[in-house]
Amino acid sequence: MHGADDGRERTSVCVIPIDELPDGLIVTDGFGRVLAVNRAAVRLTGVSVERAVGKDMDEVFPFRDHDGRDWWKALDPDGGLRTRSRVPERPLHLPGGQEVYVAARLIREPARGGDVARVAITLRDGGARARLERSRADLVSTVAHELRSPLTSVKGFTATLLARWPRFTDEQKLVMLETVNNDADRVTRLITELLDVSRIESGRLELHRQVVDVPARARRVIAGRVAAGEPEDRFRLVAGPDLPEMWLDQDKVDQILGNLIENAVRHGRGTVTIDIQSVGWGAAVSVRDEGEGIEPELAPRVFRQFWRGNSRRRGGTGLGLFIVKGLVEAHGGTITVQRAPEGGAEFRFTVPTGTPDFA
Ligand SMILES: Nc1ncnc2c1ncn2[C@@H]1O[C@H](COP(=O)(O)OP(=O)(O)O)[C@@H](O)[C@H]1O
Numbered sequence: 001m002h003g004a005d006d007g008r009e010r011t012s013v014c015v016i017p018i019d020e021l022p023d024g025l026i027v028t029d030g031f032g033r034v035l036a037v038n039r040a041a042v043r044l045t046g047v048s049v050e051r052a053v054g055k056d057m058d059e060v061f062p063f064r065d066h067d068g069r070d071w072w073k074a075l076d077p078d079g080g081l082r083t084r085s086r087v088p089e090r091p092l093h094l095p096g097g098q099e100v101y102v103a104a105r106l107i108r109e110p111a112r113g114g115d116v117a118r119v120a121i122t123l124r125d126g127g128a129r130a131r132l133e134r135s136r137a138d139l140v141s142t143v144a145h146e147l148r149s150p151l152t153s154v155k156g157f158t159a160t161l162l163a164r165w166p167r168f169t170d171e172q173k174l175v176m177l178e179t180v181n182n183d184a185d186r187v188t189r190l191i192t193e194l195l196d197v198s199r200i201e202s203g204r205l206e207l208h209r210q211v212v213d214v215p216a217r218a219r220r221v222i223a224g225r226v227a228a229g230e231p232e233d234r235f236r237l238v239a240g241p242d243l244p245e246m247w248l249d250q251d252k253v254d255q256i257l258g259n260l261i262e263n264a265v266r267h268g269r270g271t272v273t274i275d276i277q278s279v280g281w282g283a284a285v286s287v288r289d290e291g292e293g294i295e296p297e298l299a300p301r302v303f304r305q306f307w308r309g310n311s312r313r314r315g316g317t318g319l320g321l322f323i324v325k326g327l328v329e330a331h332g333g334t335i336t337v338q339r340a341p342e343g344g345a346e347f348r349f350t351v352p353t354g355t356p357d358f359a
Pocket residue numbers: 259263264265267268289291292293294302307308309310311312315316317318319320321322344345
């Protein structure tokens with residue numbers, strides 16, 4: 001039946017036991033009697049081979065859709081167009097069971113327009129996909145929420161100013177405009193960060209490597225904070241001897257240091273120490289402060305998107321550390337957080353020396 005006589009190209013045949021397939025497989029005859037069930041299908045449905053083989057499909061595998069409709073009955077292998085062979089994948093469940101993605105193929109004899117001789121049904125675990133979809137939906141709703149709050153404030157202040165302009169003093173107007181200005185900055189920052197997040201998640205982050213003087217970059221970030229009004233003695237830079245030549249992406253190094261130093265200033269307290277040491281194969285950079293630090297049990301969470309601990313009011317987006325981790329990892333490095341000797345938070349990342357792009 002697979003010969004060249006049915007007009008199809010002969011495909012190379014490789015026999016693999018159905019138990020080796022990653023997806024669940026159920027095969028029935030044209031009357032819906034189960035002929036075979038593989039191991040993955042047993043795992044996904046909880047129905048043993050002994051219980052299934054020889055029985056009717058709708059008796060042992062009563063798949064239902066979300067509206068409770070009987071999938072097998074709706075599938076109706078005998079009915080419908082005689083050319084129909086593909087049954088698209090759908091999320092279904094067994095009574096009391098988890099979600100599985102089910103697709104099927106009606107195998108006809110003869111291949112075109114014949115009676116259904118067998119039905120091959122594949123099953124895939126729905127849990128992982130549902131979780132992914134849920135986390136995407138969560139992301140969309142978080143982003144929408146994050147964008148809405150500054151925009152609500154922008155809209156509120158501009159509408160008030162437009163409606164009652166003459167009634168406000170210059171000073172009141174100035175305060176309102178400053179708020180609008182800050183909120184607009186916040187939206188811009190959020191969007192820039194979201195674009196970084198999307199590049200990290202899709203693996204589209206590109207590195208343009210060059211020789212980077214890490215201590216000099218840290219000095220520059222500190223100078224920026226000082227220019228913005230932070231007292232100079234709040235920062236301490238320690239750079240060890242014999243730092244190897246580091247081939248990194250300079251803008252991304254600035255972004256990593258900028259984020260960690262900003263966090264230490266904003267979420268921490270006291271002196272912020274930036275310590276850069278050689279580890280032979282690369283550099284280890286630690287940014288620590290003397291604030292409250294991060295509880296060890298919360299440490300795994302700080303690198304997640306939108307995680308802000310209890311500092312929701314401090315204006316951050318909760319994306320900073322997620323991006324920092326993505327940037328460090330893109331360089332082949334790792335980042336961890338622990339309690340600093342002085343009691344605050346200590347973020348420590350290591351990056352290998354790297355090689356020029358053309359190497
Ligand atoms: N140096 C620090 N000291 C204490 N908590 C910190 C420090 N750095 C980060 N955190 C905590 O981790 C959270 C996530 O940081 P981040 O991803 O940079 O987001 P954001 O700074 O926008 O809030 C912060 O909201 C804060 O609760």
